Amino acid sequence: MNAPVAIVGSGIGGLVTALALAPMPVVLVTKAALGAETSTGWAQGGIAAALGPDDDAGLHLEDTLSAGDGLCDAAAAEAILSATPEAIAFLERHGVRFDRDAAGGLAFGLEAAHQRRRIIHAGGDATGAAVIAALSAAVAATPSIKAFTGVEVRRLLVADGRVCGLLCARDGHPFRLSASRVVLATGGIGGLYAASTNPAGNFGQGVMLAARAGALLADMEFVQFHPTALKTEIRPLPLISEAVRGDGAVLVNARGERFLAGTPGAELAPRDIVARAIAAEIARGGAVFLDARAALGSRFESRFPGISEICARAGIDPATDLIPVRPAEHYHMGGVAADAAGRTALEGLYAVGECAATGLHGANRLASNSLLEAAVTGLAAATDIAATPAPAPVTLPEAAFPLAPRLERVRQIVSASLGVTRNHDGLREAIAQLLPLAAGDGADADPAIVALSVAVFAMLREESRGGHARTDFPLKSEDSRRRAMTLDAVLAHARALSMPALAEIA
Known part of the structure; x- marks a missing residue:
């Protein structure tokens, strides 16, 4: 009997891959509860989807290549972005309800470096949580998927040059799992930083597992810092979504000066530019604030209920107060080198989502391309796995327990x-x-x-x-x-x- 496909991680990439593989047997391994402690679940921003009447995949590709600052893999980017309609339809079939306008069509928002309004949301500023809730419910209702929660993967097991299983830990006790193929969907590296918007325990486990097993790593130097995390002692740092600036909020320094006014794109310039400008202001001994009073005022709470609640816990009313912000680690463009179908250099190993480096993002991720990439590559990995005969079972090698x-x-x-x-x-x-x-x-x-x-x-x-x-x-x-x-x-x-x-x- 063939071993199941093992998926490590229960963010959008892992959940989509598991669902798309049905009815093939899958074990989904996650160190927390299903969908918990994932970067997806905390994503306030939406999903970039060139589905509007004035938009298309070509324009989306232009913006992606521009934000990627010369280092995107154009072919991989085109393949991923062209699969947007199928990915959004898959999410909707599995229970994700995207926000609609008065006419019943998808409601599109604007974010930095996009030339069109193409960001779709679910639940306003709680898109990630809505996606995780829907997909987790779908996984729980799928008989072919067995979820191993509270399990940490410590090593990949390799035999005859291919991945054949996992060395895991539950409550400190080791055990091994056989796998015909392994899909890494472990998220980013935010836990390596004191100031991050991501789960503190996510230190790049997928990158480590793949590297130790002999896979290639790519683009590891490229780390995106979100410009506007709420400046607070809370860890991880709460995020003030770029969509707030998309709706007209501006950045000011302690003297009330709009210091990005002369920069192309101003507050909606690429994230690296905005983050460095804010960091420079802070390094000079100043403070930086997001000012949404004129643009949103009393509408802030209804437009961004989740962010409004976060601010309220910090004693801030965005309708009347300036919001103190600072850059924080937000997304890793690098990771395990993988193609647009998630295939890595190590036979039997796939990587999807933030832990993978497909070349879509280049040197700098375009806003809201992350959830899209995870969904698209999850579907592509599942398609590739389903079309490939499972290898013959092997005896799992012994491995020291780290x-x-x-x-x-x-x-x-x-x-x-x-x-x-x-x-x-x-x-x-x-x-x-x-x-x-x-x-x-x-x-x-x-x-x-x-x-x-x-x-x-x-x-x-x-x-x-x-x-x-x-x-x-x-x-x-x-x-x-x-x-x-x-x-x-x-x-x-x-x-x-x-x-x-x-x-x-x-």
Whole structure:
């Protein structure tokens, strides 16, 4: 009897893949409850969908390539964006109810760097939660899907050059699962940062699992910082959706100056530009605020009920008060190198959603392309798996059971050196500190592997582009390209790059 397909993660990518594989047997493994602790569930923004009468996939592609700052894989981007209608129809068939206008058509919103109103929402500013609720219910009602909740995947099991199973932990106890194919849908790396809008436990588990198993990593240096997280002591930081600026809110400094007024696109410029402008204001000792009083005023609560509630908990009334904001880690454009169908360089392994680097986002993700990509690639991965004969069962290899990951030390290093801007000295120091952790077998090793990959890729990219900005290389290189490498290559580069810093420490 063939082993089931194993899906790791229960955000939109994992749930869509599981549902699309029915009636094939699937085990869906998630470290929390189904759909809980996922970046999808916290997504206030919507899904970019070029479905309006004045829009098409070609215009959406133009905007995606522009935001990607020269490093998108145009063919992959075209393939993913062209599949938008099928993905939205799939979500609707499985219970997602998108917001409609008075005529009954989809209601389209505007976000930064889009030339059309093409953002669709479900439940206003709670799209992610609505999607997760609907898809989780659909998964629970699908007999072919068996959910393993409260389970953490520590390693991929590989035999004869292909993935054949998972080494898991539940309540600290190890067990192994056979799998005919494995789909990683584990989300991003926000847990590596002290200031992030994402679940604190998401440190890039999928990236770590794939790297340790021998897959390629790509574009690891490109980290998107959302410009407008609510400045508060709450962690993770609550997000003030870009849709608020899409509805006319403006950014002002402590002197009340609209400091982005002269920038092309102003408040709706690409996220990397806005984030760096805000960070620069704060670095000068100032504060930055989102001012929605004139644009929305008393309509704020009805337009953005979730954000209004978040602000209220912080003692802020957006109708009458300025909203203090700051940049926070929000999305990782890099990850496991995968094609538009989620296929990786390791046989039997797929990656979908934020943990994958398909080339759609290039150096900087276009707003609201993330949920779309996860749904499209989840469907494509399921199609590819269903069309491929399952391999013959194998005996699962033995594997040492690693320690549960510990994030505190790695988080300190990453937050200090891999933020909105980077430089040679900070990157070299980060690599020197992360290398012994990543090369060891302690509890810091797994998150350190992910963080070290980001630092090495960032050190090798001697330019500023998209979500990667270096103060010592502020200009774009004329010969810029995507980079992919194995973990062994990352470690080799780290040893070479950190030698001067290691000598100084010694």
